[in-house]
Amino acid sequence: MPYPHASAPRVAPVEEPAPEVAEALAKTLTGGDGVPLAIFRTMARHPRMMKRFNVLGGFFLTRGDLPARERELVVLRTAWRSGCEYEWAQHVLIGRDAGLTDAEIERIATGGEWSEVDAALLRLADEVLAEADVTDATWWELAEHYTDAQLCELVLLVGFYRMAAGFLNAAGVVKEDRLPSWPVRAPGGS
Template identity: 75%
Template structure:
């Protein structure tokens, strides 16, 4: 789980970007006020990296082969396992728009409710756990995923977990703060951090 920091954010979001960076930020997701999200304004401190990060992140959110609901289930699970409140909060919103119910979102945050998932969802969560813990999948999990998902989708699933684990590390280490209007951890669970 994240370390306590003396100061957060450790890296301040860009407030008055250079024109080239402002143009890149204008193409990112924004909040309800039209402001680019804090993740992108923080990553704007490294514009070349932000540009490439946005390409891959945009692929997962808009061009991937996994259905949106299943993608968001895995992203939320990765955020919880990584103790990344910012990632969790943003994807609670995205997950709700993608078909996850409020109960499903709360269940992701409550590990002792794992037996309440369908077999199809359970194998996705187990796959995420294996990639997070071992950077690998067991033969059993790979085969169970293959009963429903193509090789292309299984590859994407592994990359999705890795991408959002990397993103959680960036968010936690730089101390990107979530906006006050975004949800926190569900009340039914302890703060995983």
């Protein structure tokens, strides 16, 4: 990370939303206590944008063509490489539900052995984040296992979650207390 993130929220989450904003927030994910997640309460400062963000984010989480485990592997790598603890923490929980083990989640940050396909998925995320592109070798390796639609989705998934990480980091969104912390190594490494 080129500089430290905000230590306190730069944009305060909406606590008492207007009725139309409350209606939009009611359609977002909650922390299990019925309270919308901090990302959405913060984004609610721009309700029209939040609605559009939720449409695309909801597509990736519930309507995409990628298997959930692979999706979460890529999202967690994006969060890690983007230095976004909030995104990392939320997707550790989602990743577990999608079938990632705690050991796999740890290896996303610390490195280690992966299957050829998982290694290619992680490499795709790294390449898109570093170069806004994918090498031919990575693309064609993944093309042996995924459809054109899934390959497009993979690239856009990285871009979407990189955008979300930038918002979360810059706005200083504070993660909910129930969420896990970073793994042992500092973020941003391989």
